[in-house]
Amino acid sequence: MKFICAQQELNARTGVVLKAVPAKTTMSILQYIYIDAGEEGIRFFANDMENGIETKVEGTVEEAGYVAIEAALFSSIVRTLPDNEVTVTVDDNYLVTLDCESTHFTLPGRSGDDFTFPPEVDKTDAVTMRQATLKNFIAQTVFSVSTNDANRIMTGALLTIEENECSMIALDGHRIAMRKTELQSPVSGTKKAIISGKTLLKLRDILSDQAEKEVQIYFTQKLASFSVSDTFFTTRLIDGEYFDVSQMISGDYETKMQVGRRQFLEGIERAMTLSHDGDKKPIILGIQDQEMEIKVSSTRGSMNSLVMVKKDGKDILIGFNPKFLTDALRVIEDDELSIYFVNPKAPCYIRNEENNYLYMILPINFKTVE
Numbered sequence: 001m002k003f004i005c006a007q008q009e010l011n012a013r014t015g016v017v018l019k020a021v022p023a024k025t026t027m028s029i030l031q032y033i034y035i036d037a038g039e040e041g042i043r044f045f046a047n048d049m050e051n052g053i054e055t056k057v058e059g060t061v062e063e064a065g066y067v068a069i070e071a072a073l074f075s076s077i078v079r080t081l082p083d084n085e086v087t088v089t090v091d092d093n094y095l096v097t098l099d100c101e102s103t104h105f106t107l108p109g110r111s112g113d114d115f116t117f118p119p120e121v122d123k124t125d126a127v128t129m130r131q132a133t134l135k136n137f138i139a140q141t142v143f144s145v146s147t148n149d150a151n152r153i154m155t156g157a158l159l160t161i162e163e164n165e166c167s168m169i170a171l172d173g174h175r176i177a178m179r180k181t182e183l184q185s186p187v188s189g190t191k192k193a194i195i196s197g198k199t200l201l202k203l204r205d206i207l208s209d210q211a212e213k214e215v216q217i218y219f220t221q222k223l224a225s226f227s228v229s230d231t232f233f234t235t236r237l238i239d240g241e242y243f244d245v246s247q248m249i250s251g252d253y254e255t256k257m258q259v260g261r262r263q264f265l266e267g268i269e270r271a272m273t274l275s276h277d278g279d280k281k282p283i284i285l286g287i288q289d290q291e292m293e294i295k296v297s298s299t300r301g302s303m304n305s306l307v308m309v310k311k312d313g314k315d316i317l318i319g320f321n322p323k324f325l326t327d328a329l330r331v332i333e334d335d336e337l338s339i340y341f342v343n344p345k346a347p348c349y350i351r352n353e354e355n356n357y358l359y360m361i362l363p364i365n366f367k368t369v370e
Helices: 007-020 071-080 131-144 195-207 261-273 322-331
Strands: 001-005 032-038 039-045 052-056 062-063 064-071 086-090 096-099 103-108 127-130 154-162 165-171 175-182 191-194 214-219 222-230 233-238 255-260 283-287 291-298 302-314 316-320 336-341 348-351 357-361
Touching: 001 007, 007 039, 007 052, 007 071, 007 086, 007 195, 007 233, 032 062, 032 071, 064 071, 064 322, 071 103, 127 131, 131 165, 131 175, 131 191, 131 195, 131 214, 131 322, 154 195, 175 322, 191 195, 195 222, 195 233, 214 302, 255 261, 261 283, 261 302, 261 322, 261 336, 316 322, 316 357
Parallel strands: none
Antiparallel strands: 001 062, 001 086, 032 039, 032 064, 039 052, 052 233, 086 096, 096 103, 127 214, 154 165, 154 191, 165 175, 175 357, 214 222, 222 233, 255 302, 255 336, 283 291, 283 316, 291 302, 336 348, 348 357
C-alpha cells in the first residue's frame, strides 16, 4: 500500500478517528486505526464498540492496500511531521513507513483481519439539519446529562425529531435543559434517540460552526449515524424509555424576574470565587421590586452584590447551586432573561416567549445548609 497526502489533512483526519479509539480495552485491535487505500480513496476506521467512525482522507493512492496501525503512536508521529506532503508505505509484512521531507519513520502494523468495523446503517431516510445548529444544541444541553451511571437513561440526552421540529433534552435529577428549533426540511413520522452525553461531546468536536454546512442523520432502532462532510459517526443508542419531561415542568409561577444575562452571570461568578470543591454553601438570591441581592457565605468569606431587575409578583428568597445557574446562563444567547419562581422549595424556570429553550433548576434549602 502507498498513498500521499498533506500533513495537515493526515493530522486532522487522524484526530477525528481517535474519538472512537478507547483509552483502555481488553481487545487490543480496538486501539488501532484501520487504513484502507483503494478505489474509494483513503479511508480511516476506528471503533470502540459504542462509537464507530469512518472518515475519508484527501490524497493520492499510488498502490492499493490496507493496514491496522496503533492509533496513539500513529497520531503522535503525524503531529510532529513537517507541514508538507507525507508518503505512507506499507510492505507485505505490514511494516509502515512515513516519509516527510528529511524525516523517516518506520513502525510495525498488523493485517487488521480481526478489526471490527463500525456497524452499517441504512442511509435512505435522512434527517438534514445545519451542523452549527446541532453543535449548539449539544453545547446548550449536554452539561445537564448525569455523570452517574446508576441511572443509565440520565447519562444520555433525548433527541426528538417530529415533522418540522427538532428538540434535545437532558436532565440529571437536579436540572433540565431543553432546546427546540424548526427543521429546514420537514420529516415524516417521529424519531427519538437517547444518545450518550460522552458521545455527544465527541460529535460536537467534529461538527462545523459554518452556517451553510449540513449534517445528515440516519436512525435505526439501536443506532444513529451522523454524516458530517466526509465522516460517518455511528453510535449505539441508550436503550429504554426517556422521562416524560412535560410532567416535570409547570407553567405556574408567583414571581417573574427579568434580568440582564451578563449582569446576572457576572454576579454569580463573583460569588463563586469564595466557593471551592466540597463547599456545599449555595448562593442566595433575594429578589425584590427593582433589585436582586446575590449573597454567599463560606469558609473563605462572604459577599453580597446588587443587580437591577424587573419583578412581577411576590418577593422571594431562594438558594441555588451556583454552577447550575452559570451552566445555563453561559449558553443562553438572549441579552435579557425571564426567570420564573413558584416558592423557595420549587424549581425555577428560565425560558423565552418563543419556548425554544427552557432550563429548570432545583433550589437548595439553604436554611439547613448554613
